């Protein structure tokens with residue numbers, strides 16, 4: 001994925017002031033920044049959900065986008081969500097989705113309605129829906145929010161495995177405590193990206 005000179009404002013609030021970034025295959029990268037720094041705005045632009053005021057985003061292959069806001073239908077079960085996305089992605093089966101569910105340890109909830117799931121379990125489903133079509137570029141917005149420690153570890157094992165299989169993985173977070181797990185880490189501040197140098201935000 002190649003991003004060149006992306007700018008974005010919401011009316012007079014300037015959020016991104018010239019973001020350029022290159023995401024190679026087989027890289028696990030992170031962007032950190034304070035609340036309101038513009039991380040979600042940038043991911044929305046990279047995923048194609050939002051059009052930048054200026055600048056370009058080029059990518060090859062499938063994108064997997066896990067937004068910060070969990071987008072689920074409370075009246076559908078986990079299984080129904082998977083079936084819906086299987087059709088939307090044109091998948092032959094749910095093999096990958098089932099593998100991810102096993103990894104994240106929530107296969108037992110297949111027939112529960114999304115509306116009764118805990119926050120962490122909803123996030124597991126959110127993440128599964130973003131990854132089940134085996135995207136080449138993964139854009140993950142605070143993907144582990146609400147995860148318990150064991151699931152948090154499993155999330156990183158999954159992200160590392162995908163990186164090792166040649167996927168590009170980009171996670172955004174307000175904390176830099178995962179720095180040692182990442183191949184590249186940037187800091188978003190005042191609308192621009194710099195190499196992250198500090199140990200925490």
Ligand SMILES: Nc1ncnc2c1ncn2[C@@H]1O[C@H](COP(=O)(O)OP(=O)(O)OP(=O)(O)O)[C@@H](O)[C@H]1O
Pocket residue numbers: 010013015033034035036037038039040041042068174
């Ligand atoms: N749809 C919108 N309309 C107007 N302003 C917005 C909109 N979305 C975001 N903003 C503003 O843009 C700025 C950046 O927001 P964004 O959600 O991208 O930040 P963030 O770094 O992801 O924050 P957080 O860590 O809290 O999730 C904030 O000041 C926010 O209030």
